[in-house]
Amino acid sequence: MSQLIDDSKLQAFVKRYKDRDITFIIPDDRAEKHYVITYPTTIDEKTCEPVEKFEPNIINICINGTLETNIIFPELIRADFKKCALKVGMATMSPFSKIPNEHTLNNYDLVPEIEGFDVEIVKIIANYFNASIILYYINREEQNPYTSTEFIEFIVNGSMEMSAGGLYRIYGDRVSYSGIYTMQDVIWIYAAHRPGRTWVNMVRKLNELYFFDIFYLLYSITSYFFRKYDNAKRSFRDIILYSWGALVGAASLPEPKSLKHKMLDVSYLILCIFMASYMNIQLVSFLTIDGPSISFKTNDDIINSGRVPYLNKVNKYFIQDSKYLAFANTSKDCGDFHDCCVKVLENDGVTVILNEHFYPLQASSAVKDEARVLKTTTKIITVYHEMIIRKDSLIVTGVQKVLKSLFEAGICKHLFTQAIGISVVAKANSANQVALSNSYSCVSGCAITLSQVAGIFYFWAFGCALSASAFLLEIIWKRQRHSV
Known part of the structure; x- marks a missing residue:
């Protein structure tokens, strides 16, 4: 077996793909055996680099066509970082990540303080790999994230292992992806009001x-x-x-x-x-x-409502639907999500918003425990979020496995709601329920x-x-x- 281990070609192959868990079947003609072996990657505690020692792990032995056990391809062994740092880039997008005073930071600056949904997910991933975390700031425009791609170079060149903060699968095959761990809808919202007593x-x-x-x-x-x-x-x-x-x-x-x-x-x-x-x-x-406020259930109801849309002029043409585009052309300009929502409430208009921003808005704008902004029941599109990982990183398979388990167990949904604020979501749902109950309170006998x-x-x-x-x-x- 020692002669097989010292084979220079096999060593070169293993070193080249040291970030992979590969199973080898090696013949030993002298003993009429076949060895099923793998070379698990380990991390050096001092250098925090992958160890290049050629130490095989024997999985199974085949003697005269008979395996000693039924195991050939064992479960992948996750890399143990031994508390070494996992370098993660964090973009800002509420509620995925919130960085106070982010305008004072530059690309690849250390993040002094942060909170959010993705931060909790990264902590779970770090714990899975027995790693510590170093967070770096990624400068990305939240309102139009598809144009910000400069930070990808930090992933490709190895400055960071992965990146998070409400990202998408939009960067091609230059990087690997974690798999979908949360999704949210892009929806129409509108101001809900009742006519005054005049x-x-x-x-x-x-x-x-x-x-x-x-x-x-x-x-x-x-x-x-x-x-x-x-x-x-x-x-x-x-x-x-x-x-x-x-x-x-x-x-x-x-x-x-x-x-x-x-x-x-x-x-x-x-x-x-x-x-x-x-x-x-x-x-x-x-x-x-108080009679019920006017409600819109579908996107067509919004388009045919006669209300003025308020949309950000930079990214309002995010889909190529003919009805949407015709309606978007009639819109008035507004700034960020907050500015658009303020103008909607002030001018009885409509706007497009991510579902994550809707709950805080509905909770904060409620009057007498009743919602003053409502949403359609149909969505425009659904956005799927994935984290970005360096292609040759030791953590690719492990991250994908962890996030899939968290997503299927409902933990991602719980953490997402927690990041928005459980009390905020509860208040928004209560305000929405009050608006709906008032809308149906006059079905029998009021007028x-x-x-x-x-x-x-x-x-x-x-x-x-x-x-x-x-x-x-x-x-x-x-x-x-x-x-x-």
């Missing part, structure tokens, strides 16, 4: 009263015609005034002189009662019930519409039909009487 809004609420006015005029004209036919001495002005007084409950109708007129007056008075009830319910509803009292108009029509029938019978009876 005289203008009250008149708008009562805009269906013109139906009663139409029947009032029809009654006045019919009543005048009936009285004229009966030779009753009433001017059209008096009939108009008394009819209006009856409609608003301020006067009574003149005494009818015929059956047809009595039928007409009965149906009209019942109509007046329902009109008074309608007015009272609408006024009580207006003065005591009525004309469609709900349509029966009274049918009754009015029926009364008019009876009155007309009585009128026709009266005409026929008078003609027969005169003929006799």
Whole structure:
């Protein structure tokens, strides 16, 4: 076995791929054996560099075609960094990483203070490799991260083992990736508001009263015609005034002189009662019930809403959807996420935002525990986040394994929520629930519409039909009487 170990070609191969766990099957013709061996990588505690000693680890032995055990490809052995430093670059993107006074730092400066979701993930990875951590600052534009690629050189040249901070798989095959460990949606948000209690809004609420006015005029004209036919001495002005007084409950109708007129007056008075009830319910509803705010469920609802979009002019064309692009062309400019959201609230507009920014905004802008900003239920796109690793690093396989386990166990989701703030998310959800419950509080009984009292108009029509029938019978009876 010693002769096989000293083979120079095998040594060169192992040294070349020292960052990989490779299984070799080596024949030993003298003993009619085959050795299944691997060369685990170790880290020198003093230099913190991979050890280049040629020390094989025998996995199995095959004698005359029979293996001693069933193991040929054992589970990959993670590198033990023996508390050596794991050099990690950190970009800033809330809630993945937050660096106070980041504007004072330059690329590759040591990070003095940091917090966030990715920081906790990096700590778990470091613990997995028994390593310490050194964090370096990565200068990257948070609003338009796709244009910042300079820091990739620090990964490629070995200055850093990996990089985190809400990054994406957008840097090609120059680096390796950790695999998806979290995802978030890009969504439309909009300001939610209710109309104030003003005289203008009250008149708008009562805009269906013109139906009663139409029947009032029809009654006045019919009543005048009936009285004229009966030779009753009433001017059209008096009939108009008394009819209006009856409609608003301020006067009574003149005494009818015929059956047809009595039928007409009965149906009209019942109509007046329902009109008074309608007015009272609408006024009580207006003065005591806050009606639901307008809600938009889909992206098309937002586009067709007539509201003004507020978008950052640098990165608002991030997708090539024809409807979105046409709507984005009508937008007004704003700065960062915070500025766009402020303008949305001030001007009753809409904007595009990452889901991670939505919860703090909804929680902080809530008024009387009710949300003042809402989101659509459909997303524009979904963004997938991955960490970046040097391709020849000893940690590539281990990081991918760790993050996959954390993601499947739901730990990534928990840490993400924790980074945003459990209380912030809870307050946002509560404010959203209050807004939704208020939106549905008037489904039954808070206000009525004309469609709900349509029966009274049918009754009015029926009364008019009876009155007309009585009128026709009266005409026929008078003609027969005169003929006799």
